[in-house]
Amino acid sequence: MPRPLTGEGETPAGESRSPGASAGPPPLAPALSSGAGTRPHVSEARALLLTALVLLAGVALGAAGFFVERGMSTWRPEVTRTATGWRIVQAHRAPLDGMVLGGNDLVWGCGPSIVLMDLPSGRLKLLGPGPAARATWDPSVSQRYVVWFEAAPASAGEATAWVYDSATRRRRQLATLGDVLSLPSASGYRAAWCTTTQDGGPGIVAVDILTGGQVPVAAEYGEPIIDGDLVTWPTRTGPTGLPAAWVLVDLAGDRRWSLVPATTLRNAQFLGYDLSGRILVWAETDPASGRGRVVAQNVDDGAASVVAEVTDGASLSSAPTIDGDLVVWAETPAAATRSRVMGRRLGGGPSFLVRDVDGRVLSTAAAGDTVAWLAQLGQTTFIETAQAPR
Amino acid sequence: MTAWARRRTPLLGPFGVRVLLWLLVELWVLNVADLLLTRYSLSLGFATESNGVMDYFFRSGTVQAVAFKLGIVTVGTLLLWRLRHYRTALIAAALLTGVFAAVVAYQALWVLSF
Numbered sequence: 001m002p003r004p005l006t007g008e009g010e011t012p013a014g015e016s017r018s019p020g021a022s023a024g025p026p027p028l029a030p031a032l033s034s035g036a037g038t039r040p041h042v043s044e045a046r047a048l049l050l051t052a053l054v055l056l057a058g059v060a061l062g063a064a065g066f067f068v069e070r071g072m073s074t075w076r077p078e079v080t081r082t083a084t085g086w087r088i089v090q091a092h093r094a095p096l097d098g099m100v101l102g103g104n105d106l107v108w109g110c111g112p113s114i115v116l117m118d119l120p121s122g123r124l125k126l127l128g129p130g131p132a133a134r135a136t137w138d139p140s141v142s143q144r145y146v147v148w149f150e151a152a153p154a155s156a157g158e159a160t161a162w163v164y165d166s167a168t169r170r171r172r173q174l175a176t177l178g179d180v181l182s183l184p185s186a187s188g189y190r191a192a193w194c195t196t197t198q199d200g201g202p203g204i205v206a207v208d209i210l211t212g213g214q215v216p217v218a219a220e221y222g223e224p225i226i227d228g229d230l231v232t233w234p235t236r237t238g239p240t241g242l243p244a245a246w247v248l249v250d251l252a253g254d255r256r257w258s259l260v261p262a263t264t265l266r267n268a269q270f271l272g273y274d275l276s277g278r279i280l281v282w283a284e285t286d287p288a289s290g291r292g293r294v295v296a297q298n299v300d301d302g303a304a305s306v307v308a309e310v311t312d313g314a315s316l317s318s319a320p321t322i323d324g325d326l327v328v329w330a331e332t333p334a335a336a337t338r339s340r341v342m343g344r345r346l347g348g349g350p351s352f353l354v355r356d357v358d359g360r361v362l363s364t365a366a367a368g369d370t371v372a373w374l375a376q377l378g379q380t381t382f383i384e385t386a387q388a389p390r
Numbered sequence: 391m392t393a394w395a396r397r398r399t400p401l402l403g404p405f406g407v408r409v410l411l412w413l414l415v416e417l418w419v420l421n422v423a424d425l426l427l428t429r430y431s432l433s434l435g436f437a438t439e440s441n442g443v444m445d446y447f448f449r450s451g452t453v454q455a456v457a458f459k460l461g462i463v464t465v466g467t468l469l470l471w472r473l474r475h476y477r478t479a480l481i482a483a484a485l486l487t488g489v490f491a492a493v494v495a496y497q498a499l500w501v502l503s504f
Binding site for chain 2: 043044046047048050051054055056057058059060061062063065066067070125126130131169170171172
């Protein structure tokens with residue numbers, strides 16, 4: 001049998017209170033003397049304090065999760081500010097690679113991660129890969145945009161091009177492409193790369209970063225570099241890697257022509273090339289004779305000049321890079337474990353030492369007066385930046 | 391309510407109801423903060439919505455996502471307020487507020503660090 005309902009006004013046991021019973025005048029309510037009635041703010045404050053504790057516990061949990069996850073990330077390097085720039089040292093197993101420099105952005109790869117450093121502040125950003133991707137390729141950077149490729153684990157050769165806009169801090173998909181036949185190259189608001197076309201053959205395309213619109217540049221294979229309206233790629237490379245010519249396409253003038261490399265060394269190995277404005281720079285090295293050259297060549301008239309030459313067993317250790325009138329390269333003296341990052345301005349003056357580096361320089365980059373180099377010492381890779389003298 | 395039911399679900403006093411009210415207010419505000427931070431993170435292109443239902447509404451449009459998220463949490467808080475005499479409602483509100491605070495703190499730190 002259910003017990004009778006009892007409420008706030010439950011009477012003591014033994015007493016009865018029927019609704020109809022008359023028990024004289026109702027008793028007066030006693031005056032409130034303490035508790036909520038007299039000090040409601042105390043109760044309110046206690047309630048707020050309690051809810052604030054719940055809130056704080058949640059915030060502490062979320063913050064702990066954030067910092068634990070951040071501490072477990074494998075892309076984050078050790079960063080220190082130096083007298084002339086930054087020193088970024090590999091902190092985990094994956095080495096640093098694919099370093100590029102553009103404007104105030106220094107970008108590199110670390111395993112599958114694409115990492116950006118804002119040079120004025122030193123703040124790091126993980127640009128990729130996205131949640132659906134596992135593989136990335138070396139990035140390229142223009143003054144404002146970073147462009148790179150990502151691919152899902154089971155993408156059957158298909159990749160997507162992504163762009164990060166450092167002005168708006170937003171990342172978005174730029175294009176879908178077939179097989180990745182070259183790395184991307186970015187300049188201004190354009191990018192260029194080589195991929196498989198709809199008919200299955202290779203093709204070089206230029207892509208408008210703002211709209212994603214693609215313009216076919218050539219229906220052939222090549223590893224293009226774009227600067228302004230100019231796209232170039234080497235053709236018919238021989239056994240040493242030295243190209244027989246560079247193809248040049250002016251997107252604005254819709255013009256195509258070839259440039260034969262000048263002042264070449266016999267049997268020299270090709271180290272790589274770069275383009276800025278109307279100047280192409282490239283490097284070759286001949287380990288047998290202990291000679292190496294950095295050559296600058298005008299793409300319009302083919303006029304070439306030797307920017308630097310190493311002799312006596314020294315060797316060039318990386319491809320040259322150019323931005324404006326500044327050419328940067330790295331050389332290793334004979335029987336030395338150190339490298340020298342060197343620079344020279346095409347406007348005049350001799351070559352100068354940017355930095356004597358403890359280790360082997362793998363690549364260099366230049367943007368404005370800022371110079372960066374990726375080097376390796378033992379099993380550790382690191383990136384350093386400095387300012388080139390004017 | 392029977393005494394049996396009261397033993398299973400202890401009742402809240404006026405102080406507990408007051409705490410519940412503030413927790414529900416916090417929960418609603420945190421829900422709005424979560425919505426704004428999620429929308430901002432998605433617009434940056436770096437984050438993805440891992441909640442399948444919310445992902446569907448975000449893909450449908452911002453208005454739909456806002457209406458659904460505010461609507462579902464408003465209904466939930468009103469339901470908890472209607473059950474305010476039960477201690478279980480207070481426990482549920484405290485847990486939900488704590489979880490929402492953790493999520494919002496994580497997202498806020500992520501956005502600040504970016």
